[in-house]
Amino acid sequence: MTFPTKDQQIELEAAAFRRLVSHLRNRPDVQNIDLMNLAGFCRNCLSNWYLDAARESGLDLSKDESREIVYGMPYEEWKASHQREASNDQQQAFEKNRPKE
Template identity: 75%
Template sequence: MDDKTRTELEAAAFRRLVSHLRERTDVQNIDMMNLAGFCRNCLSNWYRDAATERGIDMDKDTSREIVYGMPYAQWKEKYQTEATNAQKAAFEVNKPEH
């Protein structure tokens, strides 16, 4: 497979992941962190890092809006729930180091 095709496939997979996460507003970031070691915020940080590596100036709010499909504050207000004590405890045990 040539590099252009690989990049196109990776971009399509990324867009599908972002679309899936936008639809699954019931899945909380803490659950993603506890199970997979990353969440929507991590994904938006990785996106911003990729932009920075290419000389594109992007702030955290912009990259989060790309991933969340709306301003982060709006998403939190509409969809984020208070983490349970069990979720918080699991996060402390499984907290990634990135």
């Protein structure tokens, strides 16, 4: 097996990230709370990780800008168009599995 070089690894990780973001943009029916309950992260987590990486690199990116990068539109617009109110079952599952800070 041939492992990628460091530069290739960065390119592959970037491609995987772009594909994940594209997939999430194409699946607005999958709610963030569902992602949190099943995988322990959501679109907001992803945008926060992006923001952390940008700031670590010295880029002056805002939370709203990082969310727009992940959502493909302003966050408030995405919420108005796609976000549904969480059911009691979803909220209970979230509270039970909520990440501990």
